[in-house]
Amino acid sequence: MAGVPEPATGDTFDPVAALSQLVAIRSVSDGKNEAAVTAMRQQVVQLFRAAGVEAAELPIGDGTSPIVYAATPTRPELKTVLLYAHYDVVPADGPWTVDGTTMDPFTPTMIDGRLYGRGAADDKSGIVLHLGTVCEFAGRLPVNLILLVEGAEEIGGGTLDEYVRNNPDRFRADVVVVADTGNLAVDEPAITTTLRGMVIVDVQVSTLAEQCHSGMYGGAAPDPFLALVKLLGSIVDDAGDVTVPGLTAYRGGWQEPDEARFRADAKVLDGVRLTGTGALADRLFGRPSVTVTGLTGLPPAEQGVNQLQPSVTARLSVRIAPDQSPADAVAALRAHLDRARPWGAHVTVTEHTVGPGFAAHPETPEFQAAEQALAGAYGRTTARTGQGGSIPLVATLQQINKGATVILWGCEEPVCRIHGEGESVAVSEVTRMTRAQTQLLRALAGA
Template identity: 40%
Template sequence: MTTTDPAAVPTDARVAALRARVAEQFADVRADLDALVRIPSVSNAEFDQAHVEASAEAVARLLGAAGLPEVDVLRVVGPDGVAGAPAVVARRPAPDGAPTVLLYAHHDVQPPGDEAHWSSPPFEPTRRGERLYGRGAADDKAGVVAHVGALRALGDELGVGVTVFVEGEEEVGSPTFVDFLHAHRDLLAADVIVVADSSNWKVGVPGLTTSLRGLVDLVVEVRVLDHAVHSGMFGGPVLDAPTLLARLLATLHDEHGDVAVAGLVRAEDPSVDYEEADLRADAGVLPGVRLAGTGPLTARLWTRPAIGVIGLDAPRVASASNTITPRASAKLSVRLAPGQDPAAAMSAMRRHLEDHAPFGAQVTVEEGEQGRAFRAPADSAGMQAARWAMRTSWGTPPVDIGVGGSIPFIGDLLDVYPEATILVTGVEDPDSRAHGADESVHLGELERVVLAEVLLLEVLAARG
């Protein structure tokens, strides 16, 4: 059954009533988001994990107050024997004959970085214009409150079974996610899974994510000496490790800025493109900086590999001495095109780095995280329902988009629940600056996301 079937689509009067209800209750959604942003729930182990615990408890209280009778804060022990971060699971069983919908989000956040780069304190929610600023305001505490707001708006009129799963370690790679799925397989089982951790096309135009790049990361180290030596006495014939590391990293791209690692594949180009002026504005590209790569910008962002240096270990400028540095290392994040096998990509990266060792330097590679790419069926019944809900909420059709980022656990969900329909949605827009300074959410978009989720649940209930 498609969403054009009158039996599956709410009447205009029902849509108007739900729209008014969401608008009336949106101040509460905003207050919920403010409260969550104030909790510095950084899941990175270098930060106080008591805040992650407090965040889980706050989410549990919100879901209980939204009418879900079964609410638990759960965790599992990973393969390394270490307990994972707290996840919240809240449920309302399905009425007879109705489907069950799993609503996913995460309550942990990225570190704030240098607070001097923020226009307002990162954990003090601050409204400027139509945007609310703060760490996690978009990624992904807005996703949490979108679920809460939708459930609150429907109340006892909810016609489907709902399980809300809000994990607490997404920003550190979800290390116990697979173990959690297997430990609670029946508890989390659903017919439709809504992942609220992606983006929209732009403010005023929704997006339905149909592809995500995969991910591998690794640390490459270059060694040239067994100890540091005086740069005046030995400089010249011996190049320092940071210089050789820079030469090695430069081999990862060609003269146009395209990835030059054999074995990393490309997928087909998307059917929509991104205006260069919009990308430059959204990303904050400085005047005079040329964009890297060739072909459509959406292909460079969504369906082709990308390699970035996300960390460097070398002497700090402030504490540098006049010596030839014996070793230096870099952490690389490699985004993979849909269709790329992560293990094959990791092997390709290792082979390239080892084969391009500059001046015979010793190069070692420490492998890190791996995550698969995702590509959704183009026109499933669930996708049709989501498109109708978005079009009705925004007043304009959604754009099928890819996302350059990765959500590796979606592959895990497909492994455990192969029959489920997965819908990847989100609250962010190109100016949300997730993971960066001045992260924000557009409040008008958040309200439209809440309404779209309400309408999606209505359609799924009617389809039965």
């Protein structure tokens, strides 16, 4: 690829070159970049084949981007390890400006040891982590390997989950390694032990049969947007804690995040208080949260006219406790919204996407081997943390591999700003995580 160095394999593997090559491909999973998504998938196949793993594109149906899949010849005496990452990314509006440097989101840019570009962290760093691990063994892997790199993680939909459930033998493993989370901070190693589940719904509030003049009818004719505001306000109390009966909480024994660092990483404005009460870890990893991610039914502010609209719809992203059933969560949310309807407004809740959470089993020898490998690579004790985000496929892989150990780690520490402007990854994190994962595979082989 012009202008991007070529990654070699074996002892000369260059993670920056490999990651730069991937970041330069606009693999946005929005249905508008299919050629780039295809090019990205083909590039991943080529890189792993060059490293000695016979990867191939594997269609999974329903028009979803094929996965990149490989399974090395099975040796019964060895453990089987499944390595997961994803090659699609979220959209990025450019240009970005980072510390006075203007850059295109799909032109990899190095600044002070960090590689900037959309997907540099989420999750092309995960692909490079797996690639670097394979290269360390120069074709002589100490485990049976399954490679799974998907191309529709960012848009969900459940097609891969269904494919995995229908074809479980392709994904049988003793250990599943998901490279799509990260450490507490640069040089502060952590393994993710829980993921919250996810429920995405559209809430439509209707009060009128058609539009009418806000001056002539306003004051008596109910505004559906104000009804929606009151309805959404009923979901949380004054402190910001979610109060929907039936949405549960989970305690995971996580290391407590530093609040000042969290405020800085989340870019919370001065003077604005954090929402919720109690331990920050519990709020982020174990308790439900509700975010409004979209709104339809109102014109843009600059196009506003004196009209009452008949209905409005808000899309809600609800994160639920790691051990709560998504179906139970949807039922609890529906019941609450029905009870809280202001002025008798008509409320319709349409389920869009759901996914279960995840809780690890840190008592297994394989999990402890991962903690030791991480501590060895970083020279300090490994923390256990949670993740407020969701990766529904993890629960599916856990379900088809009863008794398997699932390990969630990666290069996506908070400064990476995944999904945001100025996404980046610390090259040192990619290097050390590759060292840790290499050591884990050696430990699993008994070396």
